[in-house]
Amino acid sequence: MNNRKKGRYTYMRWIEVRKSRGINGSVSILGSKNSSLPIVTACCLSDETVVLKNVPCISDIQVIYDIGKDIGINVMQKEDSVKIDASGITTADIEPKKSSKYRAAYYFVGALLARQKKVSIGYPGGDNFGSRPIDQHVKGLEALGAKFTFLKDYYTVEAAKLTGADIYFDVVTCGATINVLLAAVLAEGRTTLRNAARDPEVVDLAIFLNKMGAKIKGAGTDTIIIDGVKKLEGTQHSIIPDRLTAGSFLMSVGITSGSVVVNNVIPEHLMPCIEKLEEAGIQIETGDNFVKASSDGNIKGVNVKTGMYPGFPTDLQQPITSLLIGSDSHSIVVDNVYPNRFKHCIELNKMGADIIMREGNVVVPGRKSLKGAWVHASDVRAGIALILAALGAEGTTRITGIEHIERGYENIVEDFRELGVDIEICEDNSISTPSEYAL
Template sequence: MRWIEVEKSKSINGNVSISGSKNSSLPILTACCLSNEPVILKNIPHISDVKVIYDIISNIGGTICEEVDSVKINPSQIHSAFIEQEMSSKYRAAYYFVGALLAKQKKVSIGYPGGDDFGSRPIDQHVKGLEALGAKFTFHKDFYVVEAEKLTGADIYFDVITCGATINVLLASILAEGRTVLRNAARDPEVVDLAIFLNKMGAQIKGAGTDTLVIEGVKELKGTEHSIIPDRLIAASFLMSVGITGGSIIVNNVIPEHLHNCIAKLQEAGMEIEEGDNYIKAFSDGNLNGVNIKTGMYPSFATDLQQPITSLLIGANSHSTIVENVYPNRFNHCVELNKMGADIILREGSAVIPGRRTLKGAWVHASDVRAGISLILAALGAEGVTKITGVEHIERGYENIIDIFSSLGVSIRICENADITDTNLEIDEIYG
């Protein structure tokens, strides 16, 4: 068994540099399959979800060459679009391979989405958009098959704003014949990053960053070089850590514009924020006000930040409410936080955080990526030692999280193959 141990921190002070965005890297890596030539990507995070993508691409004939600061993907020898069910079950957005492979391979077989466990993630908007382009779906018990002899551009309106479906249909439309228009499309920075990358390869996409994308189909894509945008979600998590412990932090290699909604809420809660061109400074004395939050698609408050900010608000001097409009069942972390004394009241699609609570360390479990960072943040302000299982979920989205928090003065370590009653082992002894 593996777990993370975190001790209460007096304050956090220091600098961190943010790695490349997980939610940008994964679709861009998948999009490399559209090219006929090698692609070089920089600022790819070293996380387990990325390794799954590498394995899938290698398994269908592509080659991956990792360097110190870049990765080279050569998709020219891809010969298959059969994605093994075991691989797709490890990666929630494996469905991106449908959009990336369908035009060339004509038939894609893939298992159902895996990944985070916090409620249903329907693919109905993916199906709607891809069928409009000419795809045919056949659903089986453990997998589904998508076929299309030819993809033709269409005018598609998404019934709800969905980042996943926007990306998947966008990928499929690149090599489709004619014009495709995606309406009510997601505006996330990660969608914009993908569009910039695809245009570098020769795609013709207009409107990225708005709710209407216009894609003129092209015959082929060429190789290019691209650097992934910084991960706004990781940056926000480090900013929040200072609100819990007090102190100051400088978050470097970040695009402040991507975090304006989050920054506004942190300031409303009482934190001091200073923005630069590519950095954000945060200051806090640990004295916070309760705030009310409603999640939504970008540029609204991100659902992926709902979990970490819950931990921030537990110690606020008044109650807070969070309404989850994207994934109403995304409150598994609250059950774990209540084991530590948070006393969060759960209602359908929302949570009430009473505030003024002092947490105590306990055994808790991370059920998904963001729940994991939520529990680490809560542990920073909890009396005693907090032990977090589900380490594999945290590793799906955070690179070197133990080392980074340690550099900020946090007493944190990962434990493995040790006596769970012994919390005094040194890291070298644990890994020894």
């Protein structure tokens, strides 16, 4: 997946995009990456078979399958579902190199702790846009009775017994809410999570666990109550649609003009995005399971501040920055969740965006015409931001680092092509590119 030297040549893969105008069509949204990761991991909590539908076929999910197989989980993938049997788990020692490939590997701690009593795992990896501390995970799990030992390349978590507790998160954190929730379902007694994340992905996990026999109330609010049970059963569940993928497609029409319908979505999950796009001048129509966006390409400058749900998602901060480059006035984009998540702006400036980068926020001047260039995707959402920018750029844009894009999007190139975008994946073992893109 990564660029690598092959003899005296440089082997590379990249996405090539040419300017597109008036895109039209529809796209069906697949299951949520951020919901699938904890739900697949949660299958460790039961000795019975679980059948999941609408799980996206992306590299992050494949890593979790690989880790699961290493510790004794049987994963059977079919066209429209995956069957997971965790009855054969023999160890909770997770290979540090594999777990460091993506951030959400830490969900294995919450999912395995009650069953195996000790979990060994590498430090969080994944997107490269600043530190993602696990201090709230540690706080919550320690309150349940866990003990952490931090070593050079990995850490261990031990608990002879987990006991319910009243836990207040110092900051709203989706990852810690999920991890502690996973551990609490098999803990003895009641656990109360205060200042909990309200994300749809947390709700989806709670619904799934309740189907397995857990007793969880309050998911979707800032107070979640979990009464521990002795065991969980097998079940079937369909993952919710990916609101972040849907939001990116809705933004694309503001860059190219045209009309796009995203199907298989839950419009309520998209409201923070929809409201901001309407403010920017994009026309939105919603139905029971679809959202339609239409635009003549005339976009107004808007100010954006990210926040935890129901605030504007940090994962849509990067693509909306691309949308605002061609707006009629300047915009200010503030990321209150990950203040260092602006590496994509460096790449956008190579295309002529002239974005002014400051501590925790950027100023997008607007009224800029972009030109195609070699650019690099440093993380999942940076990749989609660069694709969106390329839709309106003169000439050809070539995006490297596409392994990051493949971590979160199953058919992104095919989906954009269906909408009329001139886009393709390219590879060559003798390509001549700027030195910073060669390994």
